[in-house]
Amino acid sequence: MIKPKKLCKGDKVAIVSLSRGLLGEPFCKHELDLGMKRLEEYGLVPVIMPNATKGMDTLQNHPEMRASDLKQAFLDDSIKAIICAIGGDDTYKIIPYLMEDEEFKQKVSENPKIFTGFSDSTINHLMLNKLGLQTFYGPCLLVDLAELDHEMLPYTKKYFEKFFQNEDSFEIESSKVWYSDRESYGVEEIGKSRKVNEELHGYETINGSGIVTGKLYGGCIESIYDAMVGERYSDEQEIIEKYKILPTEQEWQEKVLFIETSEEKISPEKLETILLEFKKRKILNLVKGIIVGKPIDEVYYEEYKKVYQKVFEDISTPILYNLNFGHSVPRCILPYGANVEVDYNQKTVKVKEPIFDE
Numbered sequence: 597m598i599k600p601k602k603l604c605k606g607d608k609v610a611i612v613s614l615s616r617g618l619l620g621e622p623f624c625k626h627e628l629d630l631g632m633k634r635l636e637e638y639g640l641v642p643v644i645m646p647n648a649t650k651g652m653d654t655l656q657n658h659p660e661m662r663a664s665d666l667k668q669a670f671l672d673d674s675i676k677a678i679i680c681a682i683g684g685d686d687t688y689k690i691i692p693y694l695m696e697d698e699e700f701k702q703k704v705s706e707n708p709k710i711f712t713g714f715s716d717s718t719i720n721h722l723m724l725n726k727l728g729l730q731t732f733y734g735p736c737l738l739v740d741l742a743e744l745d746h747e748m749l750p751y752t753k754k755y756f757e758k759f760f761q762n763e764d765s766f767e768i769e770s771s772k773v774w775y776s777d778r779e780s781y782g783v784e785e786i787g788k789s790r791k792v793n794e795e796l797h798g799y800e801t802i803n804g805s806g807i808v809t810g811k812l813y814g815g816c817i818e819s820i821y822d823a824m825v826g827e828r829y830s831d832e833q834e835i836i837e838k839y840k841i842l843p844t845e846q847e848w849q850e851k852v853l854f855i856e857t858s859e860e861k862i863s864p865e866k867l868e869t870i871l872l873e874f875k876k877r878k879i880l881n882l883v884k885g886i887i888v889g890k891p892i893d894e895v896y897y898e899e900y901k902k903v904y905q906k907v908f909e910d911i912s913t914p915i916l917y918n919l920n921f922g923h924s925v926p927r928c929i930l931p932y933g934a935n936v937e938v939d940y941n942q943k944t945v946k947v948k949e950p951i952f953d954e
Contacts, residue, residue, distance in 0.1 A: 597730040597933035599953040600676070600708040603759045605639030607676040610669035611737055613648040614662045615684025615716040617655030618738065620648070626783045631742035638760075640677075645669060648681060656686070663693035666720075670703040676710065677759065682738045683715025683816075683858075688823065688832045691723055695839045704729050708953070710759055712736065712929065714922055715858060718815030719823060722841050725813070725932050730951065732759075733815055733854070733921060734929035744785045749775065751926035758929060762952040768919065768928050768945040770798045775925040777859070777893055790925070793894075797918050799943040802901055803886075804914025807939045809948070810884035812930050813843070814854035816922060818862065821870045824877070848882040852936050856889025856922030857900070864899040871907040880908065885938050886915045887945060889922035914940040 603609075611631075613619045619628055628649070635642040645665035647655065655662055669678045694700050704727045711724060711731040721731045735741065735756050743749055748756065751771040758766065776791040814820070823842065826833030836842060843851065857867065874880050888904070891897055897918075904915055916938055921928050931951045938945050 598705055598708045598728045599730050599951065600710045602762045602952040603640065603677055603710065606641065608641045608643050608672075608674050609635060609677040609679055610665075610672070610675045611642055611644045611648055611679055611681060612662070612665045612669060613655055613681045614666060614690060614713075614720055615680075615687040616682060617650060617652040619681040620651035620655070623782070624738065626786060627738050627742040627744070627781065630744070630786070631737040634741045634748065643675060659686070659689035660693050662687070663690035666690065667694065667697065667700045667703075670700060670707055670709065673707060678709055678711045679741070680713025680717045680720070680736045682736050683713070683717055685716055685828060687716045688719045688829070688835055691719070691835050691839055691841070694723065701727055712759075714927070715816050716819055718819035719841075721815055721932055722823070723839070726839070726841050730931055730933045732929045732931050735927060740927070744778070744781065744787070745789050746787060749790075749926045751920065751928070755928040758951070762950045762954065764950055765946055765948050768921075768930070768947070770918075771795060771920045771926050774890060774894070774920070777925070797897075799919060799945075800901070800917040801940045801943060802904055802915050802917045803908045804912055805940050806914060807937065807941070808852065808885035808914065809935060809937045810852035811850050811933050812854060812936050812947075813851040813932060814930075816858050817855040817867075817870055818858050818860065820855070821873060824873060845878065845882060848879055849884070851883045852885045852887065852938060853879070853883040854887045854889070854919075854921065854930055856924070857891055859892055859923050861892060861895045864896055864903050867900055868903045868907060871903065875907060875911070880911050880913055883913060885940070886913060887919050887938060888915060888917045890918045890920060890924040892923045914938070916940055916943060916945065919945065
């Protein structure tokens with residue numbers, strides 16, 4: 597994998613809207629301001645890319661604008677990181693503009709940058725991973741840096757600050773608490789704390805045992821499923837297949853797969869349908885191990901576990917459940933392509949290499 601360099605004070609960071617254009621809506625202005633302020637407090641220089649605040653309707657109708665912002669961020673040598681505003685559901689539409697652009701692909705290799713986001717940004721990660729770049733399934737601007745409390749959530753902040761470090765290894769620890777989703781993200785919520793819940797489960801091994809090592813790969817399970825079957829958008833599967841975004845059978849064999857469910861809180865029956873599609877494609881047998889994110893607000897917590905156990909009844913691939921990444925709050929960073937060691941007996945997850953280029 598091509599690794600970016602760590603962040604330093606004074607670095608410019610680009611803000612992009614590659615999916616839903618919430619960042620440009622007036623009702624998000626207070627969150628945009630707060631996110632910018634937090635970046636500046638780290639000594640960073642946030643740069644809002646030209647189309648990032650053009651609003652939901654414009655960006656929905658013009659994926660080429662979203663693609664242009666990502667390309668320009670990579671072309672700009674002074675920009676050291678790219679932070680997604682938020683997710684959405686149709687970022688796949690930018691793929692043809694970028695994967696047909698030789699200048700863009702060359703710049704991803706020659707001018708690597710930190711890229712962070714989650715949810716629908718999964719598809720951006722998979723595209724950049726296909727181009728060889730190590731990216732980070734992690735915080736985005738609107739729901740992390742713009743946390744409406746007085747500061748970023750401590751666990752999320754701890755892992756965001758790893759963008760300024762380059763440790764030989766680090767552990768993805770279980771958070772001692774989790775936070776309920778807010779009912780509103782309006783101005784009236786500024787300075788108010790989320791509801792805090794004690795973590796009663798910690799990491800749970802729900803299939804298999806032992807220690808595995810492999811390369812991190814994954815994202816939001818609904819996003820990956822849509823990429824496979826095109827359920828939400830009929831042309832998505834065609835685009836994903838045309839540009840060979842997903843791994844080959846051989847490539848799956850080196851992966852530790854991380855998957856998590858979105859804020860849509862899909863039914864256990866839907867999760868089973870998705871996992872059976874993964875099973876049909878032999879992915880669940882091929883990967884070295886699996887780590888699963890905490891369901892948002894712990895909705896279907898036990899039901900999801902039963903689905904995994906049912907689908908994996910005849911599969912020995914180990915599963916570690918209830919990790920703090922993806923949609924549930926707080927969240928860590930997971931570096932795509934990094935070597936990770938998962939101990940399913942001791943229930944630990946460790947990234948075993950520096951995540952940045954010196």
